[in-house]
Amino acid sequence: MTEIEASNYSVYIGKGIAKELNRFFRLNKNKYSKLFILVDENTLKCCYPQLVEQVDVFKEAEIIEIESGEESKNIEVCSQIWATLSEYGGDRKSMMVNLGGGVITDMGGFISSTFKRGIGFINIPTTLLSQVDASIGGKVGIDLNHLKNEIGLFNNPAAVFVDPVFLSTLDKRQLLSGFAEIIKHALIADADYWKRIVQADFSFLNNFDSLIETSIQIKNKVVLGDPTENNIRKILNFGHTIGHAIETFALEQNNRKQLLHGEAIAVGMICEAYLSNMLCKLTSGELKQITQFILSKYKAVKIDELDFHRLIELMKHDKKNNKGDINFSLLSSIGKCEINKAAKPDLIKESLNYYKEQSKLFK
Ligand SMILES: NC(=O)c1ccc[n+]([C@@H]2O[C@H](COP(=O)([O-])OP(=O)(O)OC[C@H]3O[C@@H](n4cnc5c(N)ncnc54)[C@H](O)[C@@H]3O)[C@@H](O)[C@H]2O)c1
Numbered sequence: 224m225t226e227i228e229a230s231n232y233s234v235y236i237g238k239g240i241a242k243e244l245n246r247f248f249r250l251n252k253n254k255y256s257k258l259f260i261l262v263d264e265n266t267l268k269c270c271y272p273q274l275v276e277q278v279d280v281f282k283e284a285e286i287i288e289i290e291s292g293e294e295s296k297n298i299e300v301c302s303q304i305w306a307t308l309s310e311y312g313g314d315r316k317s318m319m320v321n322l323g324g325g326v327i328t329d330m331g332g333f334i335s336s337t338f339k340r341g342i343g344f345i346n347i348p349t350t351l352l353s354q355v356d357a358s359i360g361g362k363v364g365i366d367l368n369h370l371k372n373e374i375g376l377f378n379n380p381a382a383v384f385v386d387p388v389f390l391s392t393l394d395k396r397q398l399l400s401g402f403a404e405i406i407k408h409a410l411i412a413d414a415d416y417w418k419r420i421v422q423a424d425f426s427f428l429n430n431f432d433s434l435i436e437t438s439i440q441i442k443n444k445v446v447l448g449d450p451t452e453n454n455i456r457k458i459l460n461f462g463h464t465i466g467h468a469i470e471t472f473a474l475e476q477n478n479r480k481q482l483l484h485g486e487a488i489a490v491g492m493i494c495e496a497y498l499s500n501m502l503c504k505l506t507s508g509e510l511k512q513i514t515q516f517i518l519s520k521y522k523a524v525k526i527d528e529l530d531f532h533r534l535i536e537l538m539k540h541d542k543k544n545n546k547g548d549i550n551f552s553l554l555s556s557i558g559k560c561e562i563n564k565a566a567k568p569d570l571i572k573e574s575l576n577y578y579k580e581q582s583k584l585f586k
């Protein structure tokens with residue numbers, strides 16, 4: 224079991240987290256009155272049974288179940304959960320256990336941070352994406368009318384418990400979605416990590432364990448340097464300015480099932496690598512390497528030129544923007560990222576066309 228120190232909490236990583244969980248609850252016995260566990264139907268079925276067998280306090284916890292998927296990450300579902308917490312006698316010393324993917328950890332963190340002005344919560348991320356990214360760093364929130372993460376705040380969990388064992392029930396598509404954030408971590412911060420990823424022989428369903436820890440280390444280090452994203456933390460948004468617009472656009476078209484977060488970010492990283500080549504020092508050779516590696520792992524996403532205008536509009540909503548410019552975090556080389564790089568809409572459209580052409584070549 225590895226323990227990583229985050230801001231004011233620890234991240235425990237390793238197989239068999241039940242022991243760590245029991246220890247955590249033993250140490251914090253008097254701090255919490257009542258326990259709630261937030262799950263969706265999949266984590267209730269695939270993850271909860273293994274834990275409840277081994278973690279004593281979970282036997283008396285109230286289970287709150289929501290429907291899986293990004294469509295649940297909204298204020299209506301929050302309202303229902305706040306009402307349930309009230310109904311079941313939740314008080315200021317209650318604690319929420321978020322057992323699930325990024326939707327559960329983002330929304331459970333938001334609900335906890337606002338219920339009775341804030342109750343404690345712990346994260347037990349169960350998707351690759353939430354293990355390497357969403358469950359750490361203290362960003363919690365929900366979507367507003369399809370605008371991703373429009374409502375939210377920074378608030379840290381009391382602890383995070385990461386067990387790769389949960390990934391065994393995750394399908395390949397969800398694994399790949401999380402893998403996009405691993406690629407991002409390498410590209411923005413660690414050229415050696417990138418080499419490790421590119422050279423790894425992915426029999427794909429079992430090779431993630433060693434990557435999880437490196438990715439968490441990278442994300443944690445960045446967050447510690449700038450917890451509320453005033454400067455350096457913005458590097459974690461590489462691929463996300465364009466990626467989020469593509470993801471939101473798919474949500475607007477009710478096309479969620481066709482596009483997962485990481486799949487949208489994979490497209491975003493190719494487009495933003497193109498911008499990095501145009502506006503920053505990323506070489507054409509590096510751009511090619513990034514493009515080919517991502518396209519070899521992800522199936523092409525269809526983007527219509529007629530939709531470019533709407534995509535640019537969505538990018539203007541991005542929280543990183545100032546005074547109407549569209550701001551990016553761009554690569555100066557593989558393993559190095561620079562923040563606050565403004566790009567003009569025409570160049571952004573060019574980057575989307577670059578993606579379209581390259582993905583056709585890869586069919
Ligand atoms: N807060 C942050 O810093 C941050 C960072 C990245 C992403 N996010 C957010 O995370 C969300 C995406 O997270 P996600 O990809 O984990 O999606 P998700 O939570 O929707 O989970 C994906 C699917 O996997 C299922 N699932 C979860 N664990 C499982 C398991 N062990 N076995 C089988 N099925 C399982 C879920 O029920 C769901 O159907 C987005 O809303 C994104 O905005 C937040």
Ligand SMILES: [Zn+2]
Binds near residue numbers: 356404463484488
């Ligand atoms: Zn992301």
